[in-house]
Amino acid sequence: MGGAILFAAGAFGEAQPDPDLAGYSYTSDLCNRTSFTPFENSNYKIKPAGSSSSSSGASGSSAQNPQYSGVQQGAVDSMWCNAELKASDAGSNDYSSTWVYSAATLHKKTDPTAEFADGYRAYESQRSSIAYKVTPVSGIGDEAYLVSRSDDSSGSYVILGVRDGWMTYQITWSSYTSRTTSTKPPTTDQVAGMLKTSAGETLRKLGG
Numbered sequence: 552m553g554g555a556i557l558f559a560a561g562a563f564g565e566a567q568p569d570p571d572l573a574g575y576s577y578t579s580d581l582c583n584r585t586s587f588t589p590f591e592n593s594n595y596k597i598k599p600a601g602s603s604s605s606s607s608g609a610s611g612s613s614a615q616n617p618q619y620s621g622v623q624q625g626a627v628d629s630m631w632c633n634a635e636l637k638a639s640d641a642g643s644n645d646y647s648s649t650w651v652y653s654a655a656t657l658h659k660k661t662d663p664t665a666e667f668a669d670g671y672r673a674y675e676s677q678r679s680s681i682a683y684k685v686t687p688v689s690g691i692g693d694e695a696y697l698v699s700r701s702d703d704s705s706g707s708y709v710i711l712g713v714r715d716g717w718m719t720y721q722i723t724w725s726s727y728t729s730r731t732t733s734t735k736p737p738t739t740d741q742v743a744g745m746l747k748t749s750a751g752e753t754l755r756k757l758g759g
Contacts, residue, residue: 572716581631584753594734595637626659630654633651633652634650645732647729647732649724653723657717684700692713692715692718707725709724
């Protein structure tokens, strides 16, 4: 009886492995570590706080831009950064909106390796009117995947997910193109290039 209780409690189980955080550390302000340079080099800038004409942001409010948050817990440390961008040459009647969402998670108890790829490959199996393409990306972390949908006249949506050890990172581009815009929106390939560059620079700033 006593032996069974000890076994159930894990006394004879294998020791849990130490988390492989690959040198990454927690920050309460992920926006401060996020590289916006690739977007700025592509004619985008962070929209001034209080000037938003879109309600597509995470909170529906532009009181602060970019917005960030973070929390440290027993199993995971989580960090977020959401920023609304604007084309530098956009006119006053241009109601287009572009958001860049990023999130980093330090998994301190469970190795995310086994399920990481499946989470992104699942996009291709979705039964909906929107078709997604999932492409492996090399040169970033231990593994990375790019999720994109076909460009259309109303905007684009591109996700880059990265795993490096027990750290996972995701950065998402979500845009709506107004009919009144005179600015040519970037292609999916151009957005993918911006996300890859930003992710690489951001992860280096996080200490990986």
